[in-house]
Each structure stands twice: as C-alpha cells, then as structure tokens.
Amino acid sequence: MKELTHQQRKIIEESIRDIPDFPKPGIVFKDITTLLNNKEAFGLTMQHLHDRYVDYNLDYIAGIDARGFIFGAALAQMLGIGFVPIRKKGKLPYTTISQKYSLEYGFDEIEMHIDAFRSQKGARVLLVDDLIATGGTANAAAELIAQADASCVEACFIIGLTFLEGMEKLRKKTNVYTLIEVH
Ligand code: AMP
Secondary structure, three states: OOOOHHHHHHHHHOOOOOOOOOOOOOOOEEEEHHOOOOOHHHHHHHHHHHHHOOOOOEEEEEOOOOOHHHHHHHHHHHOOOOEEEEEEEOOOOOEEEEEEOOOOOOOEEEEEOOOOOOOOOOOOOEEEEEEEOOOHHHHHHHHHHOOOOOOOEEEEEEEEOOOOOOHHHHHOOOOOEEEEEEO
C-alpha cells in the first residue's frame, strides 16, 4: 500500500504511547516501543515504507541514532540495499565526518564514517528517524550526507511534530515525509 488508509494510519497512531514530562517537564515523549511490539502496527508501518520507496531507486538508507536504526535497517533489508548509521559523537570507530547542531542549551554533534556510502558519488540516500521535532538532528544528518557527496532524496519520519518548525526548515534541503503528524 503506497497510501495508508484512514484505518491503517489509526492503528499505527494508536500504537504510539505518550509519556508526559519525559525526559523533562513539559515534553510529551512519543514512545515507539509500543509500535514495535505490536506486530500489526509494525507490520503496516514497514510494508507501507517498503511500498512507498521500492521505486525510488535508492542506494542507501541512513538512520539516525538510535531509533532511526530500527526502522532504517529493517527498511534497507526489505529494499535489498545497504544501511548507514549516523551516530552520536564518539561512537564510530573509523575516520568520521561530523556536524554540530544547536540544542536549546549548547550543542550536540553527530558523525558518520567517511566511507559510509562506499565512496559512491551521487549515491541516492533516504534519511530515516522515528521523529522530527526542531529538525536540528535531521538537518545536521542531511548536511553529513551532502558532505559525503551523496544525495539525500528524502527524509522520512514515523512522527512529525508540526507545532515546531523542524519540518519546514528541513524542506528547504530535501523532501520530507511523515506517516503521523502531531499538531
Ligand atoms: P530534533 O533534533 O529536535 O528534531 O529532535 C529529534 C530527535 O530527538 C529524534 O531522534 C527523536 O527521536 C528525539 N525526540 C525529540 N523530541 C521527541 C519526543 N517528543 N518524543 C520522542 N522523541 C523525541
């Protein structure tokens, strides 16, 4: 199914658990572990992503640390393509390229191996994470893909928080697709 029906979207949406005030007061954390352990919701999610991207002629999926690894690696396997982890600073063992991005207070940094796309110039890459909030992480990840001379053809998230401007900012760099939008 390239398009989710209303009913299918509802099954996925209702499988995601809201945890108020985690990790700090005022944040509603969208817990996707209850999507993952729900075989119907996880199955629908992955089948839909497969059907959407099967004709995109992708070379790689790049997943963002850590929940982007779960969806991204499963999708790469379904599509028969390679998977690349984009990790928090200091976790990758080989030579890396890195990008800093601002948080509410201070900054964070993500890294990718310099040869992540096997030095394939212009590789077609889909960026995957569970959720986009301010878009800081995804923007930095898209920069890393560009820095590696690859092309980020789309960024895909299970959940998009539309009350923040992350999706709009990222749209200046690449296409953005979300399964569920939270207003
Ligand atoms: P941002 O850089 O602000 O777009 O934050 C995106 C990253 O933080 C993603 O990797 C998400 O997994 C995580 N994140 C941010 N806000 C939430 C939230 N409300 N619920 C769950 N995860 C979140």
